Amino acid sequence: MGELGALYAMWYRQVKRFYRMRSRVAASIIQPIVWMAFFGIGMSSALGRAGFFASSGVSYMLFMVPGVVMMAVFFTSFMSGIAVIWDREFGFLKRVLVAPVSRASTLLGRVFGDATMATIQGMVVLAIAYLMTPLPSLNAACIAVVLVSFILAVALTSLGTAIACNMRSMEGFGLVNTLVSMPLLFLSSAFYPLSTMPLWMRNAASINPLTQAVELARALLLGSSDLPILYSAVTLLLWAVGLMGVAVWMFSRVTVEA
Amino acid sequence: MLTTLLRPTEGRAWVAGYDVVEQPHQVRKRIGVVFQDVALDRELTGFENLWIYGMIQGVGERELREKVPKLLDFVGLSRWADTQVKRYSGGMMRRLEIAQIMVHSPEIIFLDEPTLGLDPQTRVHVWDYIKExxxxxGTTVFLTTHYMEEAEKLCDRVAIIDHGKIIAIGTPEELVSKLEGEVVYVRFEQSLEKVALKRVEELSYVLGVKVVEGNKVAVSVRRASEAIPEIINVCSKAGARVAEVTYHRPSLEDVFISLTGRGLRDEEWDWVSHMRLSRARRMR
Structure with missing residues (x-):
């Protein structure tokens, strides 16, 4: 038990909590479907017969599936950082801080728990997307998408948690959320290919963990990617480990008034 | 500080034999804390709250399986074990918290104003649990409170803290007996009997006599129980007829007031604790 027990306990808690928040589960699954249905159909009607998508042989809807899945993972995991503020507000944080275990293990339990749920959610979205636009080939490699989602989720949960450690109000976090996640979403290859972006944008987007996850998912699901798989995998992993480190450090400095 | 949430700015403290700064984990293993604000996970059930807290505290699964239902039973919440905590009442949450912090069998538990904002019945219940x-x-209970009644009923030893300093410490009885003198109110049947009052004033253990209103006087004495018969005796000898003698046993409340003064403490009313208080109320 000890540290690992605490890590497991926090993981268990985050998972349980997530299930209980039905509205949150519903919203985060419906949102990507709406993207697919409206944004996807709108965009593919506009672009379908022209430019990039005409020549590549992949329809816009198909192209978008990995983007929407990773977007769902991205939003859910980043938003889950808010739990720290929530716990502070409702006193649960104090309970955890007076436990005889290191803060790192409770924090990592929290991060892995939220990341697990974000991943499951991403897979649900993938399944629904599959129903809307069947993917060309479903093979064993697709399993690796689960892993990619999880790594992205760990990175973003860590980022969200690290930010939340320094904030007191949920409204403030909501603001930061929009401020951070929107640019990251539009500066990624979730909805348009890297290869058609201007060079500066392509370079910026390549650093973005969301791009890396989307490109990996595209390679796995559609068999094509604008970034080398090794590059995407390594940088995404580095993001996850680095941000986890930042989150652990931020959480170690959290104080609560008694 | 004793619960290792805050670091002392200076000095040292030991809880259950361990230094709070150097061995916080050892201290945390041996204590349980109920905070002023409810610190439960509202989305989880009562059972889950106990279970997860136990796991974080390092209690093994087999032990938890045995203990959790027992503790829920102890605080009378077995029926609501699988109900989400957000549907609990304030009193139920408090009871659940008491059960929760017993999961890892602490040697010492800290209760920070455990009955703040509870209705009188629930308060009595919570008191019963604390006593049990x-x-x-056999747990040592360390509690802070603003209700002197609570301190008097529950505590073996009481320390009164004013502006961060302990100004009195002892058993409730000791503290009460430290009060210089007690007050007996005497009401005469007709007007004030000057002669009788003079006699009363002359009694050796009477510290002073003050007219309160009309024909009522307040007599400060060392020990009321001995003084009352004497006062009546002296008065009737002087020919005065006493209509009523009243006296109330001094409580910790009187001790507290006499030690800390009566004035409202505006300087201590800071905005943060006010916020916390109003939040606590809203939550219940």
């Missing part, structure tokens, strides 16, 4: 905790588990 002591007798059944």
């Amino acid at each position: 905790l002591r007798s059944e588990f």
Whole structure:
């Protein structure tokens, strides 16, 4: 038990909590479907017969599936950082801080728990997307998408948690959320290919963990990617480990008034 | 500070034999804390709250399986074990918290104003649980409170803290007996009997006599129980007829007021604790 027990306990808690928040589960699954249905159909009607998508042989809807899945993972995991503020507000944080275990293990339990749920959610979205636009080939490699989602989720949960450690109000976090996640979403290859972006944008987007996850998912699901798989995998992993480190450090400095 | 949440700016403290700064984990293993604000996970059920807290505290699964239902039973929440905590009442949450912090069998539990904002019945219930905790588990209970009644009923030893300093410490009885003198109110049947009052004033253990209103006087004495018969005796000898003698046993409340003064403490009313208080109320 000890540290690992605490890590497991926090993981268990985050998972349980997530299930209980039905509205949150519903919203985060419906949102990507709406993207697919409206944004996807709108965009593919506009672009379908022209430019990039005409020549590549992949329809816009198909192209978008990995983007929407990773977007769902991205939003859910980043938003889950808010739990720290929530716990502070409702006193649960104090309970955890007076436990005889290191803060790192409770924090990592929290991060892995939220990341697990974000991943499951991403897979649900993938399944629904599959129903809307069947993917060309479903093979064993697709399993690796689960892993990619999880790594992205760990990175973003860590980022969200690290930010939340320094904030007191949920409204403030909501603001930061929009401020951070929107640019990251539009500066990624979730909805348009890297290869058609201007060079500066392509370079910026390549650093973005969301791009890396989307490109990996595209390679796995559609068999094509604008970034080398090794590059995407390594940088995404580095993001996850680095941000986890930042989150652990931020959480170690959290104080609560008694 | 004793619960290792805050670091002392200076000095040292030991809880259950361990230094709070150097061995916080050892301290945390041995204590349980109920905070002023409810610190439960509202989305989880009562059972889950106990279970997860136990796991974080390092209690093994087999032990938890045995203990959790027992503790829920102890605080009378077995029926609501699988109900989400957000549907609990304030009193139920408090009871659940008491059960929760007993999961890892702490040697010492800290209760920070455990009955703040509870209705009188629930308060009495919580008191009963606290008393039972002591007798059944042999746990040392350390509690802070603003209700002197609570301190008087529950505590073996009481320390009164004013502006961060302990100004009195002892058993409730000791503290009460430290009060210089007690007050007996005497009401005469007709007008004030000057002669009788003079006699009363002359009694050796009478510290002073003050007219309160009309024909009522307040007599400060050392020990009321001995003084009352004497006062009546002296008065009737002087020919005065006493209509009523009243006296109330001084309580910790009187001790507290006499030690800390009566004025409202505006300087201590800071905005943060006000916020916390109003939040606590909203939550219940």
